[in-house]
Amino acid sequence: MTTVDDAVAALRASNLIFLPTETVYGLGARACDSAAVAKVFAAKGRPQFNPLIVHVASAALAEHIAHFDDRARVLASAFWPGPLTLVLPIKDARLVCDLARAGLDSVALRVPAHPVALEILNGFGEGVVAPSANRSGRPSPTRLSDAVEETGAFVAASIDGGDCQIGLESTVVSLRDDARYLRAGAVTRADIEALIGPLKGDDHDGHRSPGRLAVHYAPDAKVEINVVKPDEGCAYLAFGPTDYAGPIFQLSASRNTSEAAANLFTYLRKADRLKPRKICVAPIPSEGLGEAINDRLKRAAGYVG
Known part of the structure; x- marks a missing residue:
């Protein structure tokens, strides 16, 4: 049976893992390692202009990676660990490779709430990209068996974290300048606006969020x-x-x-x-x-x- 130590060792060896989260199962790789991140794109068949979310164990590590303002700290305090991703200006590009950021000057960050994910992230001590573990455009896996069916041939370690509690990818909010609502999720627009005020739409920063292709999450049938x-x-x-x-x-x-x-x-x-x-x-x-x-x-x- 795969253990947390096995998953950490796989990440350090630049291999892929399944990362169970409360949203969906992720296909995890070392965020600073472009060769490892390239394996994620290859496994998913994912367009390289689509940025990846970096999962970290704590807000403190996130602040080493990105520039946080007061709004970001308020939202992180309220919703991390949890299903909220913040798009922020990159601070230390050595910690998240250019490929993971799709060449952008911003980075998408989240602290997941799943206990197994947090165990792995704490043991690893770095950022882990973990897009949903499906082939690009396919429905996201919310149980380990679905992840194995989609991309199981590409991973070196997988841990069964049970069925995902939420089952939808995280909410994405950009805080680069104006606060913008890029992708809906379990943390609602109203939840966020109650803390930092009105959110603008995604017309300006939509390309900075994962999951923004026109055809996405699609089965074979119409x-x-x-x-x-x-x-x-x-x-x-x-x-x-x-x-x-x-x-x-x-x-x-x-x-x-x-x-x-x-x-x-x-x-x-x-x-x-x-x-x-x-x-x-x-x-x-x-x-x-x-x-x-x-x-x-x-x-x-x-x-x-």
């Missing part, structure tokens, strides 16, 4: 969203009661967005394995966590934005 009555031959991701007679994957019978978020990628995968004519998804309200769910669904369906 995805159609906001469907109340699916056509025959479709797999249906329901949100609440439905009378559809075909294959149904119930995101949340009680219309709970937290439950739906945790189930989203797993059910997209299960639906896709049926090789349906298309995957239809029920309407989901955009309030709170629903904003993040709909963001992922729009990308899975091929919408821009």
Whole structure:
């Protein structure tokens, strides 16, 4: 069985690991090592202009890597460890290689809340890039078996941290100048604005966030969203009661967005394995966590934005 020590040793040897987090399973590599980071891009088939999030064990280490202002410290204090990524000006480029930052003068940082992730990060003592452990554009893995199915051939160490509690990638906020909301997640826009004031949109800094490709999180089958009555031959991701007679994957019978978020990628995968004519998804309200769910669904369906 793989241990935390095995994972730390693999990172130090410039190899890849699976990093279980509360959001999704990550494909981890040493952030300062361009050769190791290149292995992540190769495993995922990921475009190299898409930056990676660097996971660290503490806010103190994050401040060695990036320039923090008062807003960043307020948000880090409130939401770290947790599912919030901050995009900040790079301070020490030796700690995060140019490839991991996609050549940008900023870096995306997060302290995850999963106890196994924190054990590995504390043992390693450096930053670890850990994009979701799926092939690029595919649904993100929220359990170890899904990660193994996607990119298991590329990793030297994997630890089963159980099913991911949240199941959606982290919220991303840029604090380079104006505060901008780049990607929705479990930490909502309202949560952030309550602490640092209004957030601007992503029209200026969107390229600095992971997960911003137009087609992202996509299964092989075509995805159609906001469907109340699916056509025959479709797999249906329901949100609440439905009378559809075909294959149904119930995101949340009680219309709970937290439950739906945790189930989203797993059910997209299960639906896709049926090789349906298309995957239809029920309407989901955009309030709170629903904003993040709909963001992922729009990308899975091929919408821009």
